[in-house]
Amino acid sequence: xxxxxxxxxxxxxxxxxxxxxxxxxxxxxxxxxxxxxxxxxxxxxxxxxxxxxxxxxxxxxxxxxxxxxxxxxxxxxxxxxxxxxxxxxxxxxxxxxxxxxxxxxxxxxxxxxxxxxxxxxxxxxxxxxxxxxxxxxxxxxxxxxxxxxxxxxxxxxxxxxxxxxxxxxxxxxxxxxxxxxxxxxxxxxxxxxxxxxxxxxxxxxxxxxxxxxxxxxxxxxxxxxxxxxxxxxxxxxxxxxxxxxxxxxxxxxxxxxxxxxxxxxxxxxxxxxxxxxxxxxxxxxxxxxxxxxxxxxxxxxxxxxxxxxxxxxxxxxxxxxxxxxxxxxxxxxxxxxxxxxxxxxxxxxxxxxxxxxxxxxxx
Amino acid sequence: xxxxxxxxxxxxxxxxxxxxxxxxxxxxxxxxxxxxxxxxxxxxxxxxxxxxxxxxxxxxxxxxxxxxxxxxxxxxxxxxxxxxxxxxxxxxxxxxxxxxxxxxxxxxxxxxxxxxxxxxxxxxxxxxxxxxxxxxxxxxxxxxxxxxxxxxxxxxxxxxxxxxxxxxxxxxxxxxxxxxxxxxxxxxxxxxxxxxxxxxxxxxxxxxxxxxxxxxxxxxxxxxxxxxxxxxxxxxxxxxxxxxxxxxxxxxxxxxxxxxxxxxxxxxxxxxxxxxxxxxxxxxxxxxxxxxxxxxxxxxxxxxxxxxxx
Numbered sequence: 270x271x272x273x274x275x276x277x278x279x280x281x282x283x284x285x286x287x288x289x290x291x292x293x294x295x296x297x298x299x300x301x302x303x304x305x306x307x308x309x310x311x312x313x314x315x316x317x318x319x320x321x322x323x324x325x326x327x328x329x330x331x332x333x334x335x336x337x338x339x340x341x342x343x344x345x346x347x348x349x350x351x352x353x354x355x356x357x358x359x360x361x362x363x364x365x366x367x368x369x370x371x372x373x374x375x376x377x378x379x380x381x382x383x384x385x386x387x388x389x390x391x392x393x394x395x396x397x398x399x400x401x402x403x404x405x406x407x408x409x410x411x412x413x414x415x416x417x418x419x420x421x422x423x424x425x426x427x428x429x430x431x432x433x434x435x436x437x438x439x440x441x442x443x444x445x446x447x448x449x450x451x452x453x454x455x456x457x458x459x460x461x462x463x464x465x466x467x468x469x470x471x472x473x474x475x476x477x478x479x480x481x482x483x484x485x486x487x488x489x490x491x492x493x494x495x496x497x498x499x500x501x502x503x504x505x506x507x508x509x510x511x512x513x514x515x516x517x518x519x520x521x522x523x524x525x526x527x528x529x530x531x532x533x534x535x536x537x538x539x540x541x542x543x544x545x546x547x548x549x550x551x552x553x554x555x556x557x558x559x560x561x562x563x564x565x566x567x568x569x570x571x572x573x574x575x576x577x578x579x580x581x582x583x584x585x586x587x588x589x590x591x592x593x594x595x596x597x598x599x600x601x602x603x604x605x606x607x608x609x610x611x612x613x614x615x616x617x618x619x620x621x622x623x624x625x626x627x628x629x630x631x632x
Numbered sequence: 633x634x635x636x637x638x639x640x641x642x643x644x645x646x647x648x649x650x651x652x653x654x655x656x657x658x659x660x661x662x663x664x665x666x667x668x669x670x671x672x673x674x675x676x677x678x679x680x681x682x683x684x685x686x687x688x689x690x691x692x693x694x695x696x697x698x699x700x701x702x703x704x705x706x707x708x709x710x711x712x713x714x715x716x717x718x719x720x721x722x723x724x725x726x727x728x729x730x731x732x733x734x735x736x737x738x739x740x741x742x743x744x745x746x747x748x749x750x751x752x753x754x755x756x757x758x759x760x761x762x763x764x765x766x767x768x769x770x771x772x773x774x775x776x777x778x779x780x781x782x783x784x785x786x787x788x789x790x791x792x793x794x795x796x797x798x799x800x801x802x803x804x805x806x807x808x809x810x811x812x813x814x815x816x817x818x819x820x821x822x823x824x825x826x827x828x829x830x831x832x833x834x835x836x837x838x839x840x841x842x843x844x845x846x847x848x849x850x851x852x853x854x855x856x857x858x859x860x861x862x863x864x865x866x867x868x869x870x871x872x873x874x875x876x877x878x879x880x881x882x883x884x885x886x887x888x889x890x891x892x893x894x895x896x897x898x899x900x901x902x903x904x905x906x907x908x909x910x911x912x913x914x915x916x917x918x919x920x921x922x923x924x925x926x927x928x929x930x931x932x933x934x935x936x937x938x939x940x941x942x
Contacts, residue, residue, distance in 0.1 A: 313826070316826075316827065316830070317779050317780075318779055359775065359779075360778070360779055362854060362855065365855070366826070369818060369821070370821075370826065373822060374822065445818065448818075449818065449822075467787065468786070468787075468854070469786075470785075470786035470853050470854040470857075471854045471855070473854065473924065474853065474854040474855040474856070474857050475854070475855055
């Protein structure tokens with residue numbers, strides 16, 4: 270069930286600039302159309318010799334159901350599917366292959382609009398507008414920093430061990446789409462928090478990255494992100510079909526899906542926007558219209574807890590504020606509700622493995 | 633595979649059964665105190681393992697002479713072991729000799745047959761290795777084998793390069809690494825479907841195999857990129873082979889499964905040579921990087937499909 274929060278009630282309780290939680294979906298909300306990428310993943314895995322019963326074990330998915338009707342899956346089912354694929358397929362390239370076809374071979378309205386955007390900026394705006402349709406598991410967050418645009422990826426609803434697969438898939442999807450539209454590989458830079466895998470060649474070939482060419486991939490990075498120079502954002506995309514996009518837009522407005530974020534992504538939004546109010550568990554739970562115990566339970570269901578989410582927000586804000594320059598550690602510590610700068614440094618070291626002064630801008 | 637061998641399994645089962653029934657008919661069962669459990673464990677374990685080997689071999693091999701020898705040998709070993717184990721539970725009368733014959737006679741016969749089988753297996757393996765020559769060298773690792781093209785993957789390439797570069801250390805010649813990338817492969821995937829893309833990669837792999845020398849090694853690096861290792865090869869020869877591969881691919885009319893229409897392709901090739909003076913400083917990662925750089929520059933030029941990095 271999608272929990273719809275009565276935002277007027279929450280708004281009345283809070284101050285003017287207080288951010289009230291918006292509707293969100295959870296790890297067991299069934300809303301992902303099975304005949305789109307889940308089916309593509311199933312077909313791909315089957316064609317690579319994974320047996321059907323092993324592939325679908327524990328997912329509660331039956332192949333006949335997908336073909337028959339508008340079956341909708343929950344993130345949980347998709348994560349289990351990815352887990353099974355990783356377990357039973359020796360090939361590490363499925364996430365990349367799926368990424369290549371994710372945006373281009375898909376007939377879903379939102380995807381058609383994205384793939385037929387008139388520029389990269391337009392495509393990314395579409396991505397941000399419909400996260401629940403286009404990237405339901407890892408939430409994209411755009412940030413314009415100096416001369417480039419950074420897309421941060423954040424766990425939206427408890428992806429857990431499926432996260433690396435999803436990051437590889439989305440990174441390939443966006444770079445593959447932009448490569449097809451512009452006819453050249455754009456100088457994307459990729460940042461992953463995981464360490465370099467044994468199948469590094471897949472990153473090189475599918476993401477077109479090389480250590481010293483213009484496109485780079487960095488492992489063990491403090492964040493999961495991809496970045497591009499702003500000059501590439503407004504280059505016209507020549508292969509787009511505006512008519513297709515318009516038709517898809519009409520189809521979308523008829524169904525009019527409300528913009529939604531995953532539960533973790535929405536918790537992050539809430540904490541991020543209310544950082545000046547020093548959010549705590551009780552207040553957050555109250556704003557999400559539930560008891561502290563229920564809120565804790567819900568976080569646990571998404572493989573997280575309050576402190577982890579709060580620290581994630583503070584980590585990202587600390588990186589952002591330290592990178593933009595002109596802020597002392599004391600100021601950052603105060604804004605993030607640390608007792609003093611020493612405590613901030615200690616926490617920062619724990620989050621990123623580096624001290625704040627060693628924190629070079631992402632490059 | 634096992635269903636091709638059901639008669640063999642039937643006779644093994646029958647043999648073991650006969651031994652058991654004959655034993656029960658003439659011998660007395662021992663008391664619990666008389667049974668030596670360590671012997672039961674070791675003799676029974678040996679017989680059990682022989683059976684496991686037999687099943688694994690039958691499961692993985694088509695019928696034929698080598699399989700015949702191996703399975704016959706292992707069957708004898710199993711039945712001898714089974715009788716040996718049975719001894720621990722049954723007290724055979726002094727007068728009967730056949731139980732000794734089963735035990736001590738079958739075992740050497742079985743081992744002889746097994747040896748004969750392994751000898752022929754060795755011959756067979758040599759001829760298979762010859763067939764696989766351009767796909768694998770120096771060592772075998774089935775876990776890295778690529779499902780689509782049946783070529784070895786990047787992991788194998790790196791290990792192979794490590795060993796070849798080390799061996800190259802004394803030599804004065806260079807080793808050439810070619811990275812071969814299919815142009816506009818994603819376009820083909822998009823237009824004809826991914827199944828067609830996979831078939832095309834498989835076909836291109838075979839095509840490249842036909843155009844290389846006996847000592848060369850082809851791997852699938854990742855995606856639409858192949859890696860070709862040319863040992864003891866200088867720049868000129870490497871460039872010639874690259875041109876030949878490129879020409880072969882250009883003239884290869886791949887037929888799609890649905891419409892049967894011809895689809896033509898081109899490849900871009902990047903070449904990197906090992907450094908004969910400083911081989912010890914060359915590692916696989918650096919060589920691959922140089923080849924990739926050459927590949928990217930050849931892709932940028934577009935009209936020149938081959939680029940070489942020294």
